[in-house]
Amino acid sequence: MRFRCLRVSVWQIGLVLAVVAATAGRALADEPKVELLWPQGAPGANGDSPADKPTLTIWLPPADQAVGTGVVICPGGGYGGLAKDHEGVAVAKWLNSIGVAGFVLEYRHRGTGYGHPAPLDDAQRALRTVRARASEFNVKPDQIGVLGFSAGGHLASTLDTHFDKGQPDAADPIGRVSCRPDFAILVYPVISLDAPFTHGGSRTNLLGKDPDPKLVASLSNDTQVTAETPPTFLVHTTEDTAVPPENSLAFYAALRKAKVPAEMHIYEKGAHGLGLAPNQAGMKNWPAACADWLRGHGFLGKD
Secondary structure (H helix, E strand, C coil), X not given: CHHHHHHHHHHHHHHHHHHHHHHHHHHHHHCCEEEECCCCCCCCCCCCCHHXXXXXXXXXXXXXXXXXXXXXXXXXXXXXXXXXXXXXXHHHHHHHHCCCEEEEEECCCHHHCCCCCHHHHHHHHHHHHHHHCHHHHCCCCCCEEEEEECHHHHHHHHHHHCCCCCCCCCCCHHHHCCCCCCCEEEECCCCCCCCCCCXXXXXXXXXXXXXXXXXXXXXXXXXXXXXXXXCEEEEEECCCCCCCCHHHHHHHHHHHHCCCXXXXXXXXXXCCCCCCCCCCCCHHHHHHHHHHHHHHCCCCCCC
16 A cells, blocks of 8 residues: 555656656746847848947747737837846837737847948848748738837837838848838937937947037938838827927827828827836826727737
C-alpha cells in the first residue's frame, strides 16, 4: 500500500513538473523579441557599436485575441534620448490588451550621435518591416499604424507626411513595400519646427544649431499634410508648456483643410510627458478614447 501511494505521488509530481515546464515555455514564447532594424547595417552608420544599431522590440498579443492591427511606437525624448518605458513598453502592453501588436522602435538620435535623416530612415524601415512581415506577426498589411509621443510624435507625424510606395526592384524585400502608415496616433507631439511654439531642443537635436530654412520648413509637418495623409488621432493638454497644444491644433487644422479624417482631444490638466497618464484626471481617458477611434475605423475588428 505504501509503495502504491509512493507511485501515485511520483506520478503527481511528474504531472506538476510537466505543467510548470509547459507554463514556463509559454511565458518564454510570450516574451517580446528584440531585432536589429537593419541586420546588414543602418544607412549612414557612424560605426558598429550598439548605438549605431537601431532595434525593433516586438510585442504580440495572444493569437486568439489578435485583431490584425499593428502599431510602430516611437517614444519621445527630444531627439536626444528615448523614454522607452512609459512611452514604449507600457504602450505596447496597452496595445496588446486590446488585441493590437506593438513594435517599439529604438531609433537613432542625437544622444547616439545622429540627427536627420537617421530617425526618419529608421521609422520608415520599421513600418516597412512590419508590413513586409505582416503574416509572420499576425497582422494585416493594410492595418499598420504609427504612434508617437513628443519628439517621437514629430517623428510619427513626419512618417505620416513623408512616405513612399517602396522600390519594386529593391534587392531587399522589405524595401519593396510602402512605408505609409494606415493611421497615426500623436500624443503631445512636436509638429512645427519653425513656429513660435516649437520645441527648441528637439529642433536643435534633430537639425543642428543653424539648419537650412528649407529643411526646417519641410519638417514642419503641419505644412506637409495632403489628402494622402492617413487618418490621425491627436492628444494634448492645455497645461503642456514644454510642447504647447498649438502643435496639435496646427496639425488638426491642416488635416481638416485636406479633408483627412481626424480626431483631437485636448485635456485641461496634465503636464508634458505623461505617456498613458494613468493617474491624471481627464487625460487618463485618452487610451479608451483612442481605442474607440480605432474601433470606429475598423482597426479593432468587428464587435
